[in-house]
Amino acid sequence: MYAISRSSLIVLILLGLGFGIYPLVGDSYYIRLLTKIMALGIFAMSLDLLIGFTGLISLGHAAFFGVSAYTVVWFVVKMEILNAFLIFPAALAVAGLCALVIGWLSIRTAGIYFIMITLAFAQMLHAFFKDQHYWGGTDGINFNDKPMLMVGDTVLFDLSNKINLYYLTFSLMVAAFIFLAVLLRSPFGRAIQGVKVNEGRMRAMGYNINHLKLMSFVIAGCLAGAAGFIEATRTSFVNPEYLSWHASGNVMVMVILGGMGSLYGSLLGALALTLLGDNISSLWDHWLLIMGGFVIAVVMFMPDGISGSIESLSRRFRKASPPREETGP
Amino acid sequence: MSEIILKTQNLSRHFGALMAVDDVTLSFERGLVHAVLGPNGAGKTTLINLLSGEIPPSSGSIHFKDQNITGLPANQISQLGIGRSFQKTNIFPIFTCFENCRLAAQSRMKGSFRFFRSARSYKQINALAEKGLEMCGLANRRDTIAQAMSYGEQRQLEIGMMLSTEPELLLLDEPLAGMGAEESLKVIELLKRLAKDHTLILIEHDMDAVFAVADRLAVMVNGRLLETGTVGEVRASKAVQEAYLGSDEEGH
Amino acid sequence: MDISYYLIQTLNGIQYGFLLFLVASGLTLIFGIMGIINLAHGSFFMIGAYLCWWLTSLFDNLFLGILAGIPLAVFLGLFIERFGIVYLYKRDHLYQVLFTFGLILIFGEMRSILWGNEVQGVMIPEMLSGAIPLTDTQSYPVYRLFISLVCTALAAALYLVIQRTRLGMTIRAGASNREMVQALGIDIAKLFAIVFAMGAALAAFAGMVAAPVQSVFPTMGDEILIVSLVVVVIGGVGSIKGAFLGAMLIGLADTFGAVFLPHGAGVVIYTVMAIVLLWRPQGLFGRT
Numbered sequence: 001m002y003a004i005s006r007s008s009l010i011v012l013i014l015l016g017l018g019f020g021i022y023p024l025v026g027d028s029y030y031i032r033l034l035t036k037i038m039a040l041g042i043f044a045m046s047l048d049l050l051i052g053f054t055g056l057i058s059l060g061h062a063a064f065f066g067v068s069a070y071t072v073v074w075f076v077v078k079m080e081i082l083n084a085f086l087i088f089p090a091a092l093a094v095a096g097l098c099a100l101v102i103g104w105l106s107i108r109t110a111g112i113y114f115i116m117i118t119l120a121f122a123q124m125l126h127a128f129f130k131d132q133h134y135w136g137g138t139d140g141i142n143f144n145d146k147p148m149l150m151v152g153d154t155v156l157f158d159l160s161n162k163i164n165l166y167y168l169t170f171s172l173m174v175a176a177f178i179f180l181a182v183l184l185r186s187p188f189g190r191a192i193q194g195v196k197v198n199e200g201r202m203r204a205m206g207y208n209i210n211h212l213k214l215m216s217f218v219i220a221g222c223l224a225g226a227a228g229f230i231e232a233t234r235t236s237f238v239n240p241e242y243l244s245w246h247a248s249g250n251v252m253v254m255v256i257l258g259g260m261g262s263l264y265g266s267l268l269g270a271l272a273l274t275l276l277g278d279n280i281s282s283l284w285d286h287w288l289l290i291m292g293g294f295v296i297a298v299v300m301f302m303p304d305g306i307s308g309s310i311e312s313l314s315r316r317f318r319k320a321s322p323p324r325e326e327t328g329p
Numbered sequence: 330m331s332e333i334i335l336k337t338q339n340l341s342r343h344f345g346a347l348m349a350v351d352d353v354t355l356s357f358e359r360g361l362v363h364a365v366l367g368p369n370g371a372g373k374t375t376l377i378n379l380l381s382g383e384i385p386p387s388s389g390s391i392h393f394k395d396q397n398i399t400g401l402p403a404n405q406i407s408q409l410g411i412g413r414s415f416q417k418t419n420i421f422p423i424f425t426c427f428e429n430c431r432l433a434a435q436s437r438m439k440g441s442f443r444f445f446r447s448a449r450s451y452k453q454i455n456a457l458a459e460k461g462l463e464m465c466g467l468a469n470r471r472d473t474i475a476q477a478m479s480y481g482e483q484r485q486l487e488i489g490m491m492l493s494t495e496p497e498l499l500l501l502d503e504p505l506a507g508m509g510a511e512e513s514l515k516v517i518e519l520l521k522r523l524a525k526d527h528t529l530i531l532i533e534h535d536m537d538a539v540f541a542v543a544d545r546l547a548v549m550v551n552g553r554l555l556e557t558g559t560v561g562e563v564r565a566s567k568a569v570q571e572a573y574l575g576s577d578e579e580g581h
Numbered sequence: 582m583d584i585s586y587y588l589i590q591t592l593n594g595i596q597y598g599f600l601l602f603l604v605a606s607g608l609t610l611i612f613g614i615m616g617i618i619n620l621a622h623g624s625f626f627m628i629g630a631y632l633c634w635w636l637t638s639l640f641d642n643l644f645l646g647i648l649a650g651i652p653l654a655v656f657l658g659l660f661i662e663r664f665g666i667v668y669l670y671k672r673d674h675l676y677q678v679l680f681t682f683g684l685i686l687i688f689g690e691m692r693s694i695l696w697g698n699e700v701q702g703v704m705i706p707e708m709l710s711g712a713i714p715l716t717d718t719q720s721y722p723v724y725r726l727f728i729s730l731v732c733t734a735l736a737a738a739l740y741l742v743i744q745r746t747r748l749g750m751t752i753r754a755g756a757s758n759r760e761m762v763q764a765l766g767i768d769i770a771k772l773f774a775i776v777f778a779m780g781a782a783l784a785a786f787a788g789m790v791a792a793p794v795q796s797v798f799p800t801m802g803d804e805i806l807i808v809s810l811v812v813v814v815i816g817g818v819g820s821i822k823g824a825f826l827g828a829m830l831i832g833l834a835d836t837f838g839a840v841f842l843p844h845g846a847g848v849v850i851y852t853v854m855a856i857v858l859l860w861r862p863q864g865l866f867g868r869t
Contacts, residue, residue: 001424039860057675105855108862112618112674112818116810117858120851123807125359127847187435187443194432197421202421204381205494206407206436215442245807246796249682256679299680300668 001193002053002184002261002295007314008307012264023166031166032234037274038169039230042176044254046223049180050217051252052260053189054216055196056107059115059248060122064221065097068228068245070129071095073136073238076143084147084159091229092222093123098125098215099221107213119245128318130240140239145223147233159233169230173267183219192216196300257298259305268306334498335360335380335411340389342375344386349375351552352389357498357545362520364539366563366573367549370581373532374416376549377502380530381413382406382489386439407436412496414487416503416532422476426467426486429475430458433493458493464522465489466515479511488519501531505538517541547570585715590836596725597734598832601868603787604805605824606739607780613756613819615773617669618677621661621684623806625781629654630797631692634701637792643706647789651782653678658781662774664718670773685802692799701797728790731782736825743821752776756819757868811850815857817867826865 004012019038023031033243043065050056070093075081075090106114129135146165149157159165183189192212194202203209232238241247250273258269276294280287302309336356342349350372357363365373378384380391381404390399398406407413421429434457435448449455462468466483470478475486488504504520505513513535520542523529533539539546546563548555556566565571608622617695637646665684669677705724712720743749751772755762763769788801795801812831816823831850838849857865 001428028730030507051675057678059678081550105858108858112612113814113862113864115618116814117854120807120811120814120854124848124851127851128845129802131844131847133844182447183444185447185449186445187438187448189444189453190428190432190435190448194421194424197423198419201421201490202432202436203403204383204413204415205490206404206405206431208404213444245803249679252675253679253682256675273787286690288686289690290696291685292690294678295683295686296665299672299683301678303672 002181002189002263005311005314007310008262008264011307011310015034015264015267019170019173022289023163028162031162033274033278035162035166035169036231037271038155038166038173038252039227039234040050040270040274041267042173042230042253043224043227043251044258045176045180045263046220046227046269047251048182048255048258048260048263048266049216049220049223051255052262053184053196054192054213054227054300055199056213056217057115058118058217058220059105059245060102060118060120061220061224061251062243062245063122063125063245064099064224065128065228065231065251066122066238066240067098067125067245068092068095068225069232069238069242070135070226072147072229072232073141073143076145076147077141082145082147082150084149084157085151087147088226088229092225095220095225095228096218099218099224103214103221104219105208107217119248122243122248123245126240126245129243136239138240139142140237140241142237144236146236165230165234170232172226172230176226177263177267180223184263188212188215252297253298255305256303257305259307259309259311262305262307262311265305272306332359333357335391335393335530337380338390338392340376340379340386341371342379342384342387348372348552350379350386351551352556353549355412355547355554355557357528357530359528361544362524362531362542362543363369364543365530365532365549366539367545367555370551371549372552374502375552377413377500377530377532380406381411381500393442407494409495409497410497411500412491412494412498413500414491414502414508418480418483418487420475420483420486420490423474425472425474426478426489427458427471430461430493432460433490434458434495436494451562457495461489461491461493464492465519481508484488484508484515485512488516492523498526498528499530501529501533503532503534504534505533513538519572537538541572583716585719589714589719589721590840591833592721592725592729592835594833595829596729596732596832597836598829599729599736600791601805601809601812601832602736602825602828603732604784605809605816605828607783608809608822609816609819609824610752610756610776611780611811614752614759614762614776615666615670616759617666617777618674618681619666619780620678620681620806621688621802622681622780622784623802624688625654625658625784625802625810626788626791626805627692627799627802628688629785630655630792630801631696631788632699633784633789633792634703634776634797635696637703643703643793647786650789651786654782654785655778657785658778659774661781662777666777667770667773674718688802689799692816700801703797705793722794724793728794731790732787735783736781739783739821748775787849808850811854813864815854815864817864819868820864820866823864823866 019034022034047061050058071091071094072087075087106117109117130138146160148155148159157164159168191207195209195212199209254269254273255266257273259265279289280290333356338354340353341351353376365376367373379386382401385400390397393409393411398409421432431454434454438454462471465488467478467482468491469486470482475483491499497550504516508516517538524542540560543560546560546571548563550572555572556563556569596844604622604626608619611617629650630649633646636649637643640646666815669680709724709727711723713723714720743752751767755772808831812824812827815830816827830853834853835850839846844847
């Protein structure tokens with residue numbers, strides 16, 4: 001059952017402060033990189049809702065990230081509309097709609113089938129964007145003007161300014177975290193966690209399992225869409241790789257590396273994996289070899305991820321420290 | 330006082346060539362305790378699974394209070410007011426007892442999607458869960474993680490969860506299985522209490538328990554119905570003695 | 582477009598279907614018997630193709646190249662099973678997915694280090710390089726027929742092994758009921774190693790014979806993996822028969838998709854999959 005433990009609260013506050021203050025002191029390269037990390041953090045949290053809380057192992061989650069990014073391109077390049085107040089909800093809606101259709105088809109199956117089918121449908125969308133000249137084919141589409149938050153013709157917040165984009169991303173990350181934390185305490189959130197633990201019993205108690213799973217799938221799809229919106233805006237570029245299955249695999253690695261079922265773990269996973277990749281990719285052309293070994297090492301030696309280690313460390317610490325007298329009421 | 334709450338008509342279920350439940354026509358009266366007896370492999374659990382919608386029948390029909398519920402999925406049958414407990418403990422091991430029952434109670438909320446208010450703030454649901462815990466005798470274990478409890482307590486929780494959904498008809502699959510003598514007595518007392526305002530259908534191997542609580546018996550052998558009637562009638566039946574009660578001495 | 586054009590497309594579809602079958606049959610058996618989802622299965626196809634290219638240029642002969650490549654593929658399969666997959670048998674599918682995802686990255690980079698990232702071609706040997714004329718303007722390459730024939734022979738051999746031999750009986754029993762085989766006291770470790778190595782070798786062999794027609798390129802493993810997964814979903818996990826029918830269905834659907842819908846070809850096979858799913862969520866020959 002989801003609860004924010006004391007150790008996770010400390011990590012969260014540190015993360016929040018770190019991300020919140022960094023642009024005041026940091027350099028331009030890392031501001032851009034951290035924006036990417038926070039977007040991937042939202043993406044990873046959305047997958048954690050499926051893997052860590054609902055028990056749905058989706059290997060096609062990048063599909064929703066990608067269709068949202070393509071929606072941004074459609075508005076900016078094809079429609080020449082830059083108002084983010086329009087683009088953002090539209091991108092989320094498109095991602096959610098795709099999740100509704102793919103989820104409806106996939107949720108009829110379970111286990112290995114579900115993994116393969118989510119992968120296959122994401123690949124279908126990948127093939128769609130790759131085949132169509134209209135969408136830029138394999139090369140993708142570049143654009144110059146970034147979306148901005150505006151009312152009428154007044155620009156409130158220009159996202160081509162990287163600090164602005166950074167803080168928008170930061171706010172979205174915090175909002176996504178709070179949204180999920182509240183959601184997981186609600187009756188719906190409790191029910192999906194019940195589905196993960198014992199699906200058969202949930203059904204026997206009168207729950208419509210498929211509705212619960214589908215709803216969770218759609219919410220996760222929308223959140224992945226929010227991440228896709230940021231990433232498309234940040235890079236001013238979209239190509240089919242946004243929804244490739246390597247992207248889906250990567251975000252899954254982030255969730256497990258961070259520790260599934262903890263939300264803040266997903267943020268740590270996005271941070272750790274992206275920084276690791278950023279550092280070793282400049283050192284060696286064949287850095288993916290190290291990445292592959294790293295992924296395998298995580299599976300073998302750290303299946304509970306970083307947050308799992310933090311929790312067990314803090315438990316051990318609490319046990320080791322001499323029993324304090326209870327204070328307070 | 331002989332209103333029929335649930336009846337099956339020529340109910341069958343086969344798995345490949347095996348007829349697990351074969352042409353069973355049975356009626357259950359409202360307010361009584363019905364026990365289904367039979368040696369292992371007689372099809373008792375399959376019958377319960379058919380009644381609760383866990384598996385669909387191959388042929389035949391099931392009616393609950395004049396409504397045809399044949400082939401309805403388990404969740405819809407549960408919502409009609411038929412609760413069940415499982416032979417193999419089927420709980421949420423990593424949740425507390427209260428949360429186990431609260432989840433059960435929550436299934437009765439109108440409108441399945443509530444996203445924002447904390448689940449713990451729904452007073453009626455909490456009250457239902459507390460009542461379930463109280464009735465199954467686990468009120469003192471409210472905040473214990475289910476998997477940390479003894480097997481017998483987990484069996485009690487199993488019943489508590491079912492009760493938290495406020496069913497009017499209870500399907501109990503071997504509620505006493507694996508329990509110690511003391512725990513068994515507690516559960517038999519509970520069954521007697523439940524019998525006052527519920528209809529019970531139970532499968533049980535413990536004959537003493539069955540004779541202590543059941544009003545009506547149905548005996549199954551090899552998927553077929555061998556005999557039905559009151560306790561006295563069934564005990565007197567030659568066929569039953571030969572097929573089941575006689576061989577019970579050899580164990581099962 | 583006349584009949585012979587469609588005949589050619591049909592033959593192409595069947596030939597592609599055979600290749601898919603070689604990859605998908607191993608995939609489905611590894612799912613069915615070992616309970617392992619092996620995303621790195623497509624890498625064996627890619628490795629097979631690169632081995633074929635490398636060995637063929639080494640020996641200057643395609644057949645020698647393939648002959649030398651097969652034992653290497655078997656060895657690679659045994660190695661990966663013994664030192665990698667063996668740790669996954671008791672793990673959740675999630676970890677199998679991640680572990681084999683890591684393997685893909687490693688295989689990909691090893692390929693890049695050993696053989697580079699360029700697209701390579703393998704020459705069709707002279708004796709198979711001709712074409713059979715169908716009409717004045719159209720003909721069918723002999724090598725493609727050769728692929729279909731070899732694959733037919735291999736599929737038949739696989740069928741005989743699975744239907745007629747003791748090993749095949751064990752495999753069939755394992756695919757339908759894993760626990761039973763374990764209870765029967767069969768040496769599971771050996772069975773798993775054989776199944777995995779056989780699957781790897783089949784996929785690698787498919788890559789080898791495919792190399793001369795579809796050239797050799799880095800992402801070929803990913804592509805065939807995804808399509809093979811679609812085949813397994815359609816056929817039903819653990820079913821060889823399903824894998825065969827699924828492979829033919831997808832081989833033809835993909836080929837004719839490219840003919841009739843040149844701009845939507847990539848989507849056709851997934852549409853077929855979605856339709857099968859709506860109709861039978863467990864696949865054509867899957868168990869409920």
